Amino acid sequence: MVDSAPGRPTADDGHPAARRAARAPTGTTGPGGHMTREPGRRGVLAATAAAGLGLLTACAGKADGDAAPPGAAPPRTGAATPGSSHKPAKKRPQLPRGGRQLFPRYQLAGFCGLPGFAALGRLGTGDLDERAREIEKLAHTYAGDREPLPVLELLATVANAEAGSDGTYRSRTDADTVRRFHAAARKHRALLLLNIQPGRASALGEVKALREWLVHPDVGIALDPEWEMGPGEKPGDTYGSTDGRELTEIARYLSGLVREHDLPEKPFIFHQVASSVVRDQHAFRPQPGVAAVKCADGIGSPGLKRETWNHLVTNLSRGMHTGFKLFYEEDPKGSRLMTHQEVLALRPQPEYVMYE
Template sequence: MDGKRAGTGTGSGTPSRRGILAITAFAGLGALAGCGTAHPDDGKGGGGSGSGAGHKPSSSQSPSPSRTRKKRPQLPRGGRELFPEYRLVGYCGLPGAPALGRLGDGDPAERVKEMEKTARKYAEDRKPLPVLELLATVANPSPGPDGTYRTRTPDKTIRRFHELAREQEALLLLNIQPGRSSALDEVKALDDWLEHADVGVALDPEWDMGPGQTPGDTYGRISGGELNDVSDHLAGIVDDHDLPDKPLVFHQVADSVVEDEKKMRPAKGVPLIKSADGIGSPGLKRGTWRQLVDGMPDGVHTGFKLFYEEDAETSRLMKPKEVLALRPKPEYVMYE
């Protein structure tokens, strides 16, 4: 292989770049604790701006007797339905591992401010809604103590990025690379965070390994039925807590990483977003797009991924107007 993912997204093997990123991610997670403790607010509950897992309101904080009805939870910039009101634009990453995306390169607070400007370039006829796509479960090249070939990002790091998202009125997407764990189990491990109205899920099926497979050596895969299971689980959370739309993104680098795609069915309150994930020139990326969206199931929304470094290595980064010229027009644009 040539060290990059094919722009057409047709290969069944994994280029060496994926193994490098897996190792980088594994090394980056070792620095997460230090990254978190460098910010004194990481240990706080965050007040009303997103306390996160394990931080429930004190029992002494009872509602005012004058309140007769609690306001229904809203999306970060208002309303309860994502589409067609908003266009999502975000950065992906992990602090301490800049090779994994823009969000982990430099000061996260500065990246969030930059992301707002980027989102406005894509707004067009919709309202911009920035997204922080944080790697919450990262595939590893080694099995670890439980043999799952994955590491979970500490709660204090998720809390820090949830607070950053709230400061910017943005969505937080928790990205999951399951390793040999299951996607549904990893989503369930994040349930406390998913009870928030501004937190959704992104899945990376290429890192969803079967028995005997090692992250970085080959592409993993997920089935339409498994995606439905995750979608149904999120729909249950939405219903239980009367939440607004909670997005479920799945990044697709090749046809092979999603099996039985026709079996996918949207669940109430859970917009399903298929994100075309391929590296290369604008022409190659358009080819990947056409291949992946052709015959897409009804009710599935579209996403498109851009790579600041890899796309520019052999060509150039696509401009917003070029991305918006794709058909169907992407409803989520993510930069890695």
């Protein structure tokens, strides 16, 4: 995401959503060194009720009748013997590049974005296959002694500056767009993460609305709680927040899908720009089959980003993995973008690296 200063790429200025962008608070460095966002960046994000964004259909997936029960040993394969009534066992769903557990086998890396809105991230620009090939190279750069697993993080629920007819201050990306990105993820053996900026809608409700995609073994959730507004709050005016109990509710729902459909481990990322954005984090309870990743957000120089990282990953909750977010446009302003060597030198080492 980039600021909306003259000459900078922004959402389409001709669209009503772009004209009604909310002005955000002034960016500052808060206690512990964590960074708040620049005003223009929040304004652009809050202005993305994109033309043509329709409502996703929350289609409940059906459980596979012959899926193995949770915790069962992998079924044996092979043809049935002559005269036997047994059918060949169905292969259990796998992650895009094999196996059923994300960590510690894989290193995740990717781009985020929304098609047609270059200001919201690199994934929303240019040819999708070309972007997927770039992500493949990025994933290999960060892999080290792990296997690379590319990630496409698509904004599926976008916070808006106006309430809309239902008063939720959010729009949902249309199903055709999600389907296209899921097809690209399949083609390139990548993960698709569906990013949620809830506005005043229920974060868990937005996750449930994506069920038809989440029943697939290569689709996970990313929550952006700074855009989760309470009563009387508007996106762009203040930071929103979540808490450890809500994160547990979302993880529990995803765990239920994993169990029902015998899915491999499902990623659940939450982005955090400041301590206030995730309250009572130690109330989070890990759930079976769900890999929770705390992704440190925030714009700034390498030194400032390291301070943010050290502040946010201190005393991690039990069972929590780590991620790190970089910004191609904003981070270099007055400084430079961190190198991959500098990112890999962070401790604990991020298991998900995302560029916007």
